[in-house]
Structures are given as structure tokens and as C-alpha cells.
Amino acid sequence: MVNPEGKRSGSREQILVIAPGLAVALAAVAVSLLLHSLVPMLPAMTIAVVLGIAAVNLPGTSTLCQGPCRAGLNFAGKHFMRAGIVFLGLKLSLGDIMDLGWLSVGLVVAVVLLSFAGTLVLGKLFKLEGDTPLLIATGFSICGASAIGAMAAVKGTKHEDTVLPVALVTLCGTLAIGILPLLMNPLGLSPLEFGQWVGAGVHDVGQVVATAQTAGAVALSAAVVVKLTRVVLLAPIVGVAGAIERKRQARALELQRAGNVETATSTRFPPVIPMFVVGFLLMAALRTTGWLPESGIEAGALAQDIALGAALFGLGSSVRVRDLLNTGARATVMALCSWLLIGTLAFGAVHLMNI
16 A cells, blocks of 8 residues: 555655755746846846856856756756746737738748748758757747747657757847847838737747837737737647657557567557647637736736746756857757748748738
8 A cells, every 4th residue: 555644755855856946946037037127128038048057057056056956947947837838828819819810810820830841951951860950940930948848748858858949049039139120220121010020030929029129019019919829829730749749659659569568558648739738728718708807817927927937947057058069059050040041931921911
């Protein structure tokens, strides 16, 4: 028989193991939100990643990140990311998206699909290994680190293999904040067109807001609606990837049965759509009904910031700059090419939207 007291004791031990890392991650979120409130141009999620990278690379805090805080930081990077994706659904109102019109929605979908496929091709051209091209394609084309976390779940990607894609999506999104506003006037874009371009071409929601707000309220509103149209595609793309992964594992299972029954029976299939993505869809449906009061929406936004901020700090704290420079050069060049591709596709879509 299982001793209930032993279970409780084990749970307490697990909590004690992850508590230091979680406390550090939540403290980093508080600092990130404070800095964002003081300098709105800096997205809180980007600050959280940078703080994590700094923490693991500075001599004084590196030992803590690699030692007593590691378990909690890994826990935050995985489980808080999933919680943040659920709360992300509260940002979606399908009514706002449909107000764009079928042509605009179709063009945004085309940008996502073409950039996703194009980034996968770039990954093969640059000979990136494992799930890295798929994760980069998902993060760049849909919604940054949140999409990377969702795709990693259905693919069964190891936590450490998500670190590089998250670092790259943060890098390119940060570049967008500084570079795209400088291109608005040379490209002859109106505030509306600039907002549409930013929404269609920048990766993370926070990065979209930080970039678009430089051109005023019209640009910001347009950017957010277009961006959230891309976010809606998270569920179907992850669902397709989950179905393909199950089919691949089923084929492998048949081969295992032919030679090793014991190995075959131990195979676990990933869900077609993870439960946290189902939660994301339910939250979006709840927001669309209009039943949720504004205070509930604001509380959900804060919960999302806390969860995603802690997750991104945890992931950032796994990025060793020396290792990144040694192993991530090709991936960085590939990501920059993907960023250029997405920006070009988005610019073309905006032109077609406003003919």
C-alpha cells in the first residue's frame, strides 16, 4: 500500500526543491513589470528574458541559477509557460478579428502559413538539427515564446532545446522595436498601415505593442487586432503538428512490435491538442461572449504577465552566452533571414489590404 503520509512528505520535499527558483522568477517578474511601467517602450516579457540571461551569466548569480534555483527555474519555464498560454486566450475577441473583413483575415493567415513554411525551408538550408527549425518557425510566425512552448509540448521537445528558439525570438522582436519605427516614414506608411505591418510581422504580443505605440493610438489598435488574428492560429497549427506526431509515433510503434513487444508497450502518444491549448480556446470563447467584466479581463492580463514573465525568466536563465556564441551562430543568421522574410510578407499583405 502507498503511505499517504509518505506522499505528503514527498510533495513537501518537491515544493521545497522548487521554491527558491520560483521565488527568484517571481521577483524577476516584479522587477520586469516595474521597469516596463517606468519605460513603456521596453516590453516586460523581453526584460524578463534579459534578466534571466544576465542572471546565469554574471559571476555572482550564475552559481545560484545552476544550483539551488535550477529546479524551480525549470519548473517555471515549463509549467508557467502553459498557464500563460491559457490566460493569453483572454486577449482574443473573435468579434474584433472578424471586423477586419475576410480579405484582411485571409491575408494575415497567408502571411502566417507562408512565413511558417519559409522558415522551415530556411532551417533545412542552414542544416539546423532536431526540432529547432519547427520551434523557430512556430514562434516567429505566430506569437513568440508562447507558441514555442505550445509546439514543444506536442512534439515532446526537451526543455533545454527550447532555449535557443526563445532567445532568437526575443532578439528579433527586440530589434523590431528599435528598427521598424525608423522605417515608417521612409516606406511612406500611414499610422494605420504601420500598425497593420507591425501586427502582421512582429512576433510577441508585448513586442507588437511596444513597436506600434510609437505611431499613436490608431497604429496600436490596428496592430493588436492583426496580431491577435495570428494568435488564433496557434491552436490549429499545434493541432496539426500533434496529429502528425501521433501518426509518426504510431508508425514507430508498429515497427517496435515487430521486434520488441516490451518496448512497444511503453510508448506514450502526445495529445493532438494539449489541455493548456484547449484552455486557451475556452478563454478566447469566454472573452468573445462579452460576459467577462473588464476587471476580469485585466486580472487575466496580469496573470498572463506573471506566468509568462516567470517562464521566460526561467528559460532565459538557461542561456549561456558563451555556448550560444559557439553553437547558435547558424541559427541566429537563419532567424534573421526568417525575420526579414516575415517582414517582407507582412508589408506585401498590408499593401493588398489597403488597395
